[in-house]
Amino acid sequence: MVISEKVKKQIVQSDYISRDLSWINFNYRVLDQAKNNDKSIIERLKFLAITASNLDEFFTIRVGSLYNYLDYHKQRIDYSGLRELPFRKVLLAKSKEFAEQQQQLYLNELLPKFEEQGFSIVMYKHLSHDEKERVVKYFESTIYPMLTPMVYDSYHTFPILGALRFVLGVVTKSAEDGVDNKKLSFIQVPYNLPRFYEIEKDDKIYFVPIEDIIRNHADYLFRNVKIQSINLFRITRNGDFTLEESDDIEANFLEELKQKLKTRRTGRVVRLEVFGRPDTWMLKVLKERWDIDDDNIFRIKKKGLIDFTGLWQIVGHSHFKDKHSEMPPMVPPVSYPEIKEENIFEILKDRDILLHHPYNSMEPVLDLLEQAAEDPGVLAIKITIYRLAKDSRVTAALLKAAENGKHISVLFEVKARFDEENNLREAQKLQKAGCFVIYGFSSYKTHTKLLLIVRKEGEKVTRYAHLSSGNYNESTSKLYTDLGLLTTNDVFTHDVSEFFNVITGHSMPEKYKNLITAPREMKPQLLRMIRAEAENAKKGLPSGIVIKINSLQDNDAIDELYLASQAGVPIKLIVRGMCCLRPGRAGLSENIQVISIVGHYLEHSRIYYFHNGGESKLYVGSADMMVRSFERRLESLFEITDSLLKRQVINILQYNLKDNVNSYLMKEDGSYVRKASGDDPEFNIHKEFYHVHKENLQDLDLTFDKEITVEEGELFEDVVIEEDLAKEE
Template sequence: MERVVSIDRVNNLVKKSDFISRDLSWLKFNHRVLDQARHLDRNIFERLKFMAITASNLDEFFMIRIGSLYNYIDYGKERIDYSGLRELPFRKKLLTEAQDFVRAQNEYFIKRLRPLFAENQFKIAKISDLDEDQKEKVKNYFRKTIFPMLTPMVYDSYHTFPILMNKLLIFGVVTVSQTDKKDQKKLSFIQVPQNLPRFYEIEHNGEILFVPIEEIIREHIAKLFRNIEIQSVNLFRIIRNGDFTLEESDDIEANFLEELKRKLKTRKTGRVVRIEVEETCDRWMLRILKNRWEIDEDNVFRAPEGGMIDLTGLWSIVNHTEFKDRMPDRHPQVPPLSYSEQGETDIYEVLDDRDILLHHPYNSIEPLLELLDRAADDPDVLSIKLTIYRLAKESRVTNALLRAAENGKHISVLFEVKARFDEENNMREARRLQKAGCFVIYGISSFKTHTKLMLIVRQVEEKVTRYVHMSSGNYNEDTARLYTDLGLLTTNEQVCNDVSEFFNAITGHSIPTIYRNLITAPRDMRQQLIELIRKEADNARQGKASGIVIKINSLEDRETIAELYAASQAGVKIKLIIRGICCLRPNRPGLSENIEVGSIVGDFLEHSRIYYFHNDNDPILYSGSADVMVRSFDRRIESLFLVQNSLLKQQVINILRYNLRDNVNAYIMNEDGSYTIKESTGEPPFNIHKEFYEVTLDDIQDAKLF
């Protein structure tokens, strides 16, 4: 039996700690995403999009982070969070915060968003809202399409408890049989088929009625229980633990993939960590579920009247063809500043002349795809090497590599088949490449390959040229329109040597002595970044110019945070732009007075990583795939690349400068871990998600951070 946990004592411990819990910080991030649904300058479809994102975010949070916590609880392992809390008090705190979030989410959806549906020509309709003809259509749809797919599963003394699927809508139906005196009350489960549309659509007087599939089933559920009294019909949904750790396999080619498949299947039967129910659900049924899954009221999330279980279903409305013209038009992408003649010149000639910095999504991914397409068909290209973490569903990258293999080129691809929730797609694409004759590597032992690198080798007569691409983002042309990322295309010999050595290390058995332009993990990334931080602290102590600006997704590594605290105490001005998790406390007296933390959440997902060290007025700049996290430093293959070219350095400095200027999408992190919207202080709106489309060479020339 879990001991009683005092939430006041828990809150006091959290407040005292010099570090903020990763998971509590993540919940604060999802509040910032929910804020996007509150923006009155967005139309209803944009706002519903952000509401759906918060719901899918929360599902993943429970599957992975709460699931991970339960791995400790269920197997009796000790865990002390950054906030200083042990497993059970931390569980209480985390679930209490999650309950608060869900209440805010439901309240805003019901009170502020649903009332706007009618004026936008649609409605999430109840059966009672329909006229007789419409009800007849719904009845026919149930009879012909839905009814044959439904399978009631009774649970009683004669039938075992069925396996209920993760993230599906499920009905729990409590029935009574007058003929069975021994066991009158029974519980049956009906899972809503996942391959049915979430809504049945009816067009009426210029309005689209979205009738939820669950309401159609509820209306006609008696058809499945003939001559039986139905006491209650209860809709619910469960989230199961999806956190797993792959064991190292000796036989990478066969056993590794089989092990992965087995682990993927456990996501369907892992322990239940969350249950969404209707506010009026049957208490007898809920007691059975809680006992069965060993959860308590903290794990139960109630959807109030007018709410909706599983708000990810809103995507069906957001993506509806009828409303395509209601979503804002995307700004046309602009050429990179260092490649203004994009599309007019030969990509080889341009790269032989200069480096290109791609800033997505403002710059298209097309120059990279153009280079890859050219290389696939170019008889002078000898080989292509590439790391892949996530791909688009209809990937031009895969198609180019297949074509290159068919043209007899040597193709080496390191596929990260452990990329969370993309495992099956990655395995499928990897097999396609392998069948075409590509040399495919399915990850490196227990490390997850997160680095983004490409190397093309081309020989014209006696001259061999290597073309390298290094990036913070994936080789995914879909997300390149939605995520902000940096990519560098270069033929610089020093950089190419480093990348060649790095590929030899990750595809073979090589341990390079030193890289001149790369910082890599799991080798020495943490230590090199710490040394750069310490150098700034030394400069500050000596009265030299110092400063640090870091833009990343997450800051969690305790050792690095401790060094940032020490640098702050030495007098270094530190500005952090962190989209999501931040375990550092800014502005704490005696600890971090010189550290500011901001977060930008808006139309694009901030995904680029940039590390700036002022270095006594001779800035050192890195970009790449790695965040400041334990997993990035110790359990992933990552890389950061040095930005050397003076023009590109100014461009990256300006990217940081614009991020710091943003007063539309920006939040300021407070010492207690909360966030407040950044005030404009009388300045005109500055929205980086618009301003970066307009930036010119003149804008970046004098860009400074300190």
């Protein structure tokens, strides 16, 4: 797949990086973790599986979104300046390069190490006679009864094949009236069975792919028919949709959501992954049926593996639990060293608590909720929910609170991507228990994370608030880095109360004292603070901006950062994922540096720091600098004002800028290179944050004079994809 020089030049000349191409670069950084020889083979397989899951979502949503424009003949101009058709070619070509990198890593570096680590992925034909007998029994008793062959011919319509499921396309011939008729049938591999059948033998574990077991026993399903070929493939469908909410929430909106979820299963095909050398006639049928071409077809070599997400079965196997990285035990929050020793309500009346997950446990938040559910003085609990853990303690606490007669208000975001069904089920459970449940707010997705508890204490009422960058999910709080503030400060609790009145009622406050909220005021206020730094720089005053976010895509924000850079403001951006800003371009962004941190934990917190003439402004919250965050979501940022907690957050930014183990520096062309440690000792934030105490936080200030150095050379080189699979033989 060749990209023209003209298209390449246009991409390079643009002042913005393509959102989708930047995302592919992000997934390369995750893949780089799987290349790390210092990690165990199980850890490396974990990161390879993560890249595969990421790529599945990318095709389902981002490539799916592109096809919404292509299929309905609507104009779309990418940040790179390309129209939808040429951009499609670039995007699919770059995606194929990445998929080729995955396969090369698996075949050349990971697969050869399996045996020495006590396991292997074994095809059916390589099993011993006794092992084959075990597999046959499993097939006959468990797999075979679940299989349903679906023929496609003049008498049978083309079946609806599931997205991201293995399918065997079986080409058969049968003699009828003396004429050979070629037919195509499909066998969907059951998704509710393990990917691999496991055989333990001599302290080794053999993982036999279920699709290979079915392929070797396809004759059970095609009696007295000549099988010409059996072809393994997997399709990805467009899962991007936009909900148009109606006023009749209970009847229409929830029903529409259910219908939209069904379309995700039947959306247009955007990717076809095929294993080995598939039947050319079958490919022709599939291409015509799904209106795809060779650009959409991803070919996996015979010794490769289709769908690396199946590796989670190996990664999570109890046999390999000692192969995972051991992290230190969680530590008490800096402002709450006596955790568990006193009543959380009494502690919060004495001070604010800043939680830095996963180094600090989520227990104080869960304790607060669970105590509130039982406390006779608690009158009401209000909370926004975006994603929940399975068997959620949050849901259990809310149900208990409702049972105890407390007023419970829950804004449940049932449109949280890929969690819609679970959220809908949990929301209805709460509603049946008597909770006041709001299914979203107007046309906006609720992404803010807020909790308010109202408690009667003698003759007065005290409000307790939790404001966070992370979800109320006790599982992901052990894997994602997030910040949460527990407080009884009247300024915070008043703002949170006002915000809940907006989303549950018909209130519209003129101004919050502490919160900055989207979609109303967040973007204008952030842009004003960027401009203020630019004005200070023009006057020769000290200035500086440090922003830590997941994604940077809003072009108005990018333009303001460009102008601030040109005014002389030193800007450091810590952007984990996609970044559409182009740093270090002469005359445009020379004073902007962008780093990305990818490592053991997923960096999820959002922090905004502005020098502000020495009276620094510091905000934490749920929002990235994206169009969807500013314009299509309910988001909130809250200002950190307590001096100790402020030093704690500044220290977090300092550590992020100091890290030389997990950090990558973005180059002007949009590629990334590892950050060089030089003569400095190794500094890994995913370990260092376990050792932060009050005494570490004295006289902190962010400095902007030290440049980040990088190793020479490209981290990720272009891969030439060989379209002619005959050469693999």
